[in-house]
Amino acid sequence: MLEVLGLGSAEEAVYSALLARPTASAQEIARQTGLEQAESTRILLDLAARGLVALATETESETESGAPDPTGRKAGRGPHRYRLTPPSVALAPLLVEQRNALHRAEAAYSMLTEQYRSTAAHAAGSVVEVVVGVEQVAHRFHQLQRGAQQELLVFLKGAPIAVPREDADLSESSALDRGVDFRVVAAKDYLDDLDVARDLRSAISAGLQLRVVDSLPLKMVVSDRDRAMVPLDVADSDGEPSAIVVHRSGLLTALVHLFEREWVHARPLYATATGVRVEADADPQPTEGELEVLSLLLAGISDRRAASQLGLSIRTVERRTRRLMDLARADSRLQLGWHAARAGWL
Secondary structure (H helix, E strand, C coil): CCHHHCCCHHHHHHHHHHHCCCCEEHHHHHHHHCCCHHHHHHHHHHHHHCCCEEECCHHHHHHHHCCCCCCCCCCCCCCCEEEECCHHHHHHHHHHHHHHHHHHHHHHHHHHHHHHHHCHHHCCCCCEEEEECHHHHHHHHHHHHHHCCCEEEEEECCCCCCCCHHHHHHHHHHHHHCCCEEEEEEEHHHHHCHHHHHHHHHHHHCCCEEEEECCCCCCEEEECCCEEEEECCHHHHCCCCEEEEEECCHHHHHHHHHHHHHHHHCEEEEECCCCEEECCCCCCCCCHHHHHHHHHHHCCCCHHHHHHHHCCCHHHHHHHHHHHHHHHCCCCHHHHHHHHHHHCCC
16 A cells, blocks of 8 residues: 555555554564564654654653553663654655656656657657567557547457457456446447357446447547557558557547547447347437436536536546537537427437
8 A cells, every 4th residue: 555655565564553553563573463573663764854754752662661661771671662743744754755756757758749749850750650570569559448438339240369358358347447438339240259249248237338340441549639550451462460559640530520420320238138239119219318417407506516416427528528519410519409309308
C-alpha cells in the first residue's frame, strides 16, 4: 500500500507493526514482523532519518510499560524504543513529492510528444510509420490499447495473425477496467468460432459495445482518435506480419469516419447464456438508465451535470446518449428529442 510513497515491503511491514502499539523496540518489531533484529534496527533508523518514526520519550516508554523507562540508553538500560510520527505529518510530504513527480513526468511527456511531432526530421514519417514483424506489430497493438484513456474503436475480421486472441483479451480487459469507451464492429464470420463468441460475451458484460456487419474492408484499432493501426498484406513484407501506424492527420480522420459509418449501419449484438446474438427486436427500446439521461438532456442539462445528478461517469452519460441517438437514427440531439417525443419514450 505504501510502496507508491517510496517504502519497500519490509519498511511497510515495520511501519504497520508500529501502528498497532504506542512504542516498540527493534527486538519487538523483529518478533512481530519475522525480520532479523539487525534488519529491523536498520529499517527503524532509516525511517527515523526520513522523519517517519521517532525515538520514544522517557515518559512515553514509562506510560506503556507501567514502570520506570527500561529503554533509555543510559548505563544498564535496554535498547531504544520507537513510535510513529503522525501519518498526517510524515506521509503528506511524500505524497506531495509523488504528485509533483507525476506532474513533471506528464509535462515532460507532453513536451517530448509535441517535439517529436514538430521535428523536421520526422516530417515525412510523422503521419504513417510501418511496423514489421510479429513482436513489433504485437508491441504497437498493445501500446495503442493500453495507452487509450477515453476511446477505442476496433474492426475485427479474419483470424488473428500477430496478436493471439488471449493476448488481445488482456489489453481489452485492461481498457474496460479503466472505463475506456470501447466500441467494436465485427465481421459476421469472425463470430463463427464458439470460443470467440464466449470471450466477446464476457467483454460485453464488462461494458464493451459490439456490432456485426456482413463484411469489413480491413482490420483496425483507433486509440483516442489520436493514433490508429491497420495491418498490411503479409505478402508485402516477405511473409512477416506488418502494419501501418497512422498518427493524427486527414488519413486518421478518414479512418474514424469509416468506423462511424460502419457502426451506424451495423447490427447490435447482446450477450446470451452461451455467447452473443444479434438484436432481434424490430424496434429496440431505450433502457431505464438511458431514459433517465434523456430526460435530463431534454431539460437542457449538460452531460457533466447529468452525470453528477445520476451518480455516473461522464463517459457513461456520453455512451448512453450515443446509443439513444443510434436507436433514433438521429444526427443531432434536436433530432433525438423530436424522435423521443414521436416514439413516446418520455
